[in-house]
Amino acid sequence: MPADATDGALSAPPGTAAGPSRYPVIFTGQAGEYFRIWIVNLTLTIITLGIYSAWAKVRRRRYFYGNTRIDGEPFEYHGQPRAILKGRLIAVAIIAAGSVTSNVSQIAAVLISILQGIAFPWLIVRSIAFNSRNSSHRGLRFSFNGRWTEQLKIFVVGGLSTIITLGAAYPFMKAQLLRFSFNHHAYGRTAFSLNLNARTLYGIYLKGALLAFGGSFVIVLVSLLVKLAMQSSMGAMKGEARFLAAVLTLGVPAIYLILLSYFAVVTAGLTNATWNALEVGSVRFESTLRAGRLLWIYFTNALGVLVTLGLAIPWASIRSTRYRAECLTLICHGSLADFTALSTPEVSPTGEAIADLLDFDIGL
Amino acid sequence: MNRAPITVEFQARYFDGQRSGFQPVRVEICDGQVLITGETLHLQLDLAELTPDAPLGRLQRTLRMRSGGELCTDDHEVIERLFPHSQPIDRFAQKIERRWGYALAALVLLGFAIWWALSVGVPLAARPLAAMVPEGMQNSLGEQTLDAIDTMTCKPSGLTPRRTDEVKEVLKRTVHGLPDETRFQLALRNCPGLGANAFALPGGMILVTDDLANLAQSDEQLLAVLAHEVGHVVARHGLRGLIQTSLGAVLMGTVLGDATAITGLAYALPTFLLQNGYTRAMETEADTFAFERMKAVGVSTEYFAQIMTLLMQAHEAKSAKSPAATPAQDASETTSTDTTASPHDEAPHSDSNSHSGKVIDYFSNHPATEERIRRAREYH
Incomplete structure (x- = not known):
């Protein structure tokens, strides 16, 4: 533990009359250490036919939380493996019952899929609430009080308008979703406030789309030129065959690269926009992810994971988390020690476990 | 106190x-x-x-x-x-x-567990699952595959009506006495891109290329190929391949769970290799079925060896004609079994092929053709 964490706890906060103080987010996870946790997690999960997965999940999450520090203080994750295991068993039972019933009758199958459609926003909300409630920093818990009906409304209205406008309304829905999930969060009794408007997101998605279209255009253009050149130098038939081989070996990686670039641009843009628009009491954030750097990390991660047949996954996770942390700074106008608690009831892990089972990615 | x-x-x-x-x-x-x-x-x-x-x-x-x-x-x-x-x-x-030592031991154990699950567990589980798929669903899967083949690679057959009838007769002879023998239907197509080839589609449709019908020197040789394809149909290999690939993907997805979508590349390769392993096992199974069937209808398995030799020569000649096209085409044929309905490609990928095709041949669908010929000759 750094020295500054043990002394001066009750002294005046660093940010006094001189202005706000800045706290970088430090990630101290190490690839080698996490590799051992990861491989043991996997092995025990498989040997115990999945039962250990609840422990694995908690250990993985605790590792990332506990190694993320602000002002020397780590985040903590309090989810209990036994509770999560119970939730998972219930989830499996519900899904199994659903699939058996839908095999028996067509009407039941339709009913079940409608129920699942409604359950989706409920699951997401339960899952966010469970994670939030089980996260703490400096001895104070986070909480989430969003209602699933509001989430459902965003999904229905936003989803329909996205379909009707052929995707043009998607950033609008995304902004609503982000506002929904952040604005219902609180740290202790201090509510989060996210001032993010759809216009910012339109800018980000537009940039991503231009990049993707531009990239595809270049690929098509280059391949047409290559095709013409090959046909004129080798004759139509042979040129055609060579061209096909060239497209297979070069075109496919190029498409992957374009996808990856799009992903990097959108992720960097969304992450920066969200953090920079967030306020938690006297704390603001500054996120400076760069799409180019992110693309490089994604690309080398994918390459490393591919070459090592997956063994580099822990290294890749640690690396990208470290970069995200490096780019994030807290700007505090008061003191980090001045937040106070709010008592909230416990949240059942069933919702989260079902969401986890169906592999919903909730990236908070 | x-x-x-x-x-x-x-x-x-x-x-x-x-x-x-x-x-x-x-x-x-x-x-x-x-x-x-x-x-x-x-x-x-x-x-x-x-x-x-x-x-x-x-x-x-x-x-x-x-x-x-x-x-x-x-x-x-x-x-x-x-x-x-x-x-x-x-x-x-x-x-x-x-401890690193324990971590490495866990790695070995994990590797073994995954290998076991993929090579034994998944095929074991896929068999009963494939049997559970309703007949109607299987048929529509087969029809979709045929539609895809028709629009992408094949033209209507150019065989004479007489030859068409002859091939149909051979199929009838092949399936005679099997339960539900009317479900085996013949689809003749002219597919220059595929060469002399036959595919079993889910449901019972068997696609035979004109080149194959012309290549066979006798009805018995044709019967040998058809019996092999019927073996695929009876054992529901198309469906089983599909289910095995999905199960394998789910398993690998669980194992590599906390990776992002991008690292999905990482299990594309093992899945690809496994898919080919699964296919090899099914080819051997279909061969065995063919030998038994031939025996049942009174045709010597020697004809199987003959048609295999002819096919091998035909494909060697084909790749010799356009060496540049071989790798790309071989690759596309091999990957075609990765996709949805997995038609079973009958082309033997000759092992003595051009140097460039060697790597791909190693992963190819079929047990080495010589090995299959040897099995046919030794079958009693």
Whole structure:
């Protein structure tokens, strides 16, 4: 533990009359250490036919939380493996019952899929609430009080308008979703406030789309030129065959690269926009992810994971988390020690476990 | 109360759970009593009121109080001494996670478990699952595949009506006496891109290229190929391949669970290799079925060996004609079995092929053609 964490706890906060103080987010996870946790997690999960997965999940999450520090203080994750295991068993039972019933009758199958459609926003909300409630920093818990009906409304209205406008309304829905999930969060009794408007997101998605279209255009253009050149130098038939081989070996990686670039641009843009628009009491954030750097990390991660047949996954996770942390700074106008608690009831892990089972990615 | 000697003493940070500030404190524990002293704090409680978190890596240890307060310390040793029996599962995991030797042993074990699951478990599970798919669904899958083949690679057959009827007769002879023999239908197509080839589609449709019908020197040779395809149909190999690939993907997805979507590339390769392993096993199974069927209808398996030799020569000649096209085409044929309905490609990928095709041949669908010929000759 750094020295500054043990002394001066009750002294005046660093940010006094001189202005706000800045706290970088430090990630101290190490690839080698996490590799051992990861491989043991996997092995025990498989040997115990999945039962250990609840422990694995908690250990993985605790590792990332506990190694993320602000002002020397780590985040903590309090989810209990036994509770999560119970939730998972219930989830499996519900899904199994659903699939058996839908095999028996067509009407039941339709009913079940409608129920699942409604359950989706409920699951997401339960899952966010469970994670939030089980996260703490400096001895104070986070909480989430969003209602699933509001989430459902965003999904229905936003989803329909996205379909009707052929995707043009998607950033609008995304902004609503982000506002929904952040604005219902609180740290202790201090509510989060996210001032993010759809216009910012339109800018980000537009940039991503231009990049993707531009990239595809270049690929098509280059391949047409290559095709013409090959046909004129080798004759139509042979040129055609060579061209096909060239497209297979070069075109496919190029498409992957374009996808990856799009992903990097959108992720960097969304992450920066969200953090920079967030306020938690006297704390603001500054996120400076760069799409180019992110693309490089994604690309080398994918390459490393591919070459090592997956063994580099822990290294890749640690690396990208470290970069995200490096780019994030807290700007505090008061003191980090001045937040106070709010008592909230416990949240059942069933919702989260079902969401986890169906592999919903909730990236908070 | 008598003052017992101090048994344990350590430094910690105390969070009261009400404010985000902390105080450095000294914790003394003696005789089950905990004494916490800080600058403005003096707390006394029972040791039973403290719950330790599970040990994990180099992370600090936290003792939680019933009141909601927390004591955080980096003194791992003290916590271990105070709570030697808490969190047995995590403690066990921690013990393994700390040593590279154990981690490597876990890696070996994991590799073995995955290998077993993919090579034995998945095919074992796929068989009953494939049997559960309703007939109607299987048929529509087959029709979709045929539509796709028709629009993409093949033209209507150019065979004479007489030859068409002859091939149909051979199919009838092949399936004679099998249960539900009317479901086996013949689809003749002119597919120059595929060469002399036959495919079994889910449901019972068997696609035969004009080139194959012309290549066969006798009805018996044709019967050998058709019997092999009927073997695929009867054992529902198309469906089984599909189910095995999905199961394998689910399994690998679970294993590589905390990777992002981008790393999905990582299991494309093993899945690809496995798919080809699965296909090899099915080819052998279909061959065995063909030998039995030929015996049942009174045709020597020697004809199987003959048509295999002819096919091998035909494909060698074809690749010799356009060496540049071979790798790309071989690759596309091999990957075509990765996709939805997996038609079974009958082309033997000759092992003595051009140098460039060698790597692909290693992963090719069929057991080495010579091996198949040998099996046919030795079958009694």
